[in-house]
Amino acid sequence: MPGLAARRLATDILAKIVEKNRPLDMEFDSRSTTPAFRNLAPKDRAFVRAMVSTALRRLGQIDDVLRRLIEKPLPDKADRVVDILRVGVAQILFLDVPDHAAVSLSVTLTDEDRIAKAWKGLVNGVLRTLARRKDEILADQDAAALNTPEWLFESWTAAYGPERARAIAEAHLTEAALDLTVKSDPARWAAALGGAVLPTGSVRLAGGGAIDKLEGFLEGEWWVQDAAAALPARLLGDVKGRQVADLCAAPGGKTAELAAAGAEVTAVDLSPERLERVKQNMGRLRLPNVRVVAADLETWTPKESFDAILLDAPCSATGTIRRHPDVMLLKSPEDVATLAALQKRLLERVSAWVKPGGALVYCTCSLQPEEGEAQIEAFLAAGAPFRRLPVRPEEIGGLAQAITLAGDLRTLPFHLPATDAQPGGCDGFFAARLIRNES
Numbered sequence: 001m002p003g004l005a006a007r008r009l010a011t012d013i014l015a016k017i018v019e020k021n022r023p024l025d026m027e028f029d030s031r032s033t034t035p036a037f038r039n040l041a042p043k044d045r046a047f048v049r050a051m052v053s054t055a056l057r058r059l060g061q062i063d064d065v066l067r068r069l070i071e072k073p074l075p076d077k078a079d080r081v082v083d084i085l086r087v088g089v090a091q092i093l094f095l096d097v098p099d100h101a102a103v104s105l106s107v108t109l110t111d112e113d114r115i116a117k118a119w120k121g122l123v124n125g126v127l128r129t130l131a132r133r134k135d136e137i138l139a140d141q142d143a144a145a146l147n148t149p150e151w152l153f154e155s156w157t158a159a160y161g162p163e164r165a166r167a168i169a170e171a172h173l174t175e176a177a178l179d180l181t182v183k184s185d186p187a188r189w190a191a192a193l194g195g196a197v198l199p200t201g202s203v204r205l206a207g208g209g210a211i212d213k214l215e216g217f218l219e220g221e222w223w224v225q226d227a228a229a230a231l232p233a234r235l236l237g238d239v240k241g242r243q244v245a246d247l248c249a250a251p252g253g254k255t256a257e258l259a260a261a262g263a264e265v266t267a268v269d270l271s272p273e274r275l276e277r278v279k280q281n282m283g284r285l286r287l288p289n290v291r292v293v294a295a296d297l298e299t300w301t302p303k304e305s306f307d308a309i310l311l312d313a314p315c316s317a318t319g320t321i322r323r324h325p326d327v328m329l330l331k332s333p334e335d336v337a338t339l340a341a342l343q344k345r346l347l348e349r350v351s352a353w354v355k356p357g358g359a360l361v362y363c364t365c366s367l368q369p370e371e372g373e374a375q376i377e378a379f380l381a382a383g384a385p386f387r388r389l390p391v392r393p394e395e396i397g398g399l400a401q402a403i404t405l406a407g408d409l410r411t412l413p414f415h416l417p418a419t420d421a422q423p424g425g426c427d428g429f430f431a432a433r434l435i436r437n438e439s
C-alpha cells in the first residue's frame with residue numbers, strides 16, 4: 001500500500017525517541033542502513049523525517065488533541081496506538097497530506113499490530129473526528145505554550161522576559177531554513193542556488209532536496225552551518241597565519257571557518273567518529289591547514305599555547321530546537337546543571353592555553369543563561385586573568401539586538417526575521433570574547 005512503509009517507519013522512530021529517549025539524529029543514523037529505510041524512495045525518506053520532526057515539534061498540541069478526543073486514557077500496552085495516533089494527528093494538522101490517506105493508513109498500521117488492532121475503531125474514530133474539527137481545535141490551542149516544556153518556558157521568561165520567551169517558543173514551531181557558509185562570494189552562491197544573502201553573510205535556502213546534489217558541494221565551495229553558528233568563530237578577528245585551537249570541534253563547522261580564514265587550526269574533540277567527519281569535511285572543502293586531535297579536554301594538554309582559542313563547549317543545545325525538536329523531550333534541568341559544571345571545568349582549563357594578549361571565544365548553542373552569560377560572569381568574577389572585548393554590531397552584520405549589555409553575543413531563535421526573499425530565524429547562540437592579560 002503506497003505510503004504505508006513510510007508511516008510504519010515514522011511510528012517506529014517516534015516510539016524510540018519518546019519511549020527510549022533516543023536522539024532524533026542518532027535514531028535516523030542507525031536506521032539509514034536498514035532495509036526498511038533503504039527501500040524507501042528519497043522523497044519518502046524525507047517525508048519520514050518530516051512526520052517525526054513535526055510530531056516532536058508539536059507533541060504538546062498533538063497530545064492535547066488526544067486528551068480532547070479520547071475519553072478514557074489508553075492502557076500502557078496501547079503504546080503503539082498512541083504512537084500511530086501521534087503520527088496520524090501530525091499529518092492531519094500540520095502536513096500536506098489528504099485527511100483520508102492519513103486516516104486509512106493509520107488504521108491499516110493499527111490493524112497490523114497484534115495488540116494495537118483491538119483499538120482500530122478508536123484510531124479511525126479519533127482521526128476522522130479530528131479531520132472534521134481541526135480548525136476549531138487549532139483555534140482553541142495555545143501552540144507556543146503547549147509545545148514547550150514548562151521548565152524551559154519558565155527559564156526563558158526569567159532570562160528574557162515574557163514577550164521574548166513567547167517569541168522564542170513561536171519560532172520553534174517552524175522548521176529551520178538551510179543556511180550555508182560560503183568560502184567566498186555569497187551573492188554568487190545565493191544566485192546559483194536560488195537563496196538569499198543574510199545580513200550576517202550566510203546564504204539562506206528555503207530547504208529541501210539532497211544537499212550533496214547542490215552546485216558547489218563537491219567542489220567544496222560551502223558547508224551547511226546555521227547563520228548564528230557562523231558568528232562565534234568570526235569574533236576571533238583576523239586569524240590568518242595564526243595558531244588557533246578549535247576545542248570541541250566536531251563536526252567542524254567552525255574549524256572550516258577558521259581554516260578558510262587562513263588560520264593554522266588544531267581541532268580537538270573527544271569523539272574519534274565525529275572527528276572522521278571533520279577530516280572528510282576538510283577534505284571536501286580543500287582546507288589542509290587543520291590538525292585533528294582526538295582527546296578529552298579534561299586530561300589533554302597542548303605542547304604549546306595558542307594565539308587564539310575557540311571553545312564551543314558541549315551544552316544542552318536548547319538553542320537548536322528548530323532543527324532538533326527532540327531536545328525539548330530529552331533534556332532536563334539536571335542536564336543543564338551537569339553540563340554547566342563541565343563547561344566551567346573546560347573553560348578554566350583551556351583558558352590557560354591562550355598566549356598573553358590572545359583571544360578566547362567561549363560559545364554554546366544553548367538558550368540557558370547558566371551555560372552562557374552566567375559562566376562568563378563567574379569566570380571573570382573569580383579573578384581569571386582576562387577582560388571582555390565587547391562584540392560590535394558591525395562584526396555580526398549589524399545585528400545589534402543580539403549583543404547583550406555586557407557586550408556578549410546572544411542570538412535568539414526569532415532573530416533574523418523573515419523577509420520576502422527568505423524565511424526567518426536562527427539558532428540561539430551565546431558567545432563571549434575574552435582577551436588574556438599581557439602579564
Ligand SMILES: C[S@@+](CC[C@H](N)C(=O)[O-])C[C@H]1O[C@@H](n2cnc3c(N)ncnc32)[C@H](O)[C@@H]1O
Pocket residue numbers: 247248249250251252253254255268269270271274295296297298312313314315
Ligand atoms: C557543540 S558540539 C561542537 C560543534 C562544532 N564546534 C562545530 O561547530 O561543528 C560539542 C562537541 O564537544 C565534544 N566534547 C564533549 N566533551 C568533550 C571533552 N571532554 N573533550 C573534548 N571534546 C568534547 C563532543 O564530542 C562534540 O563534538
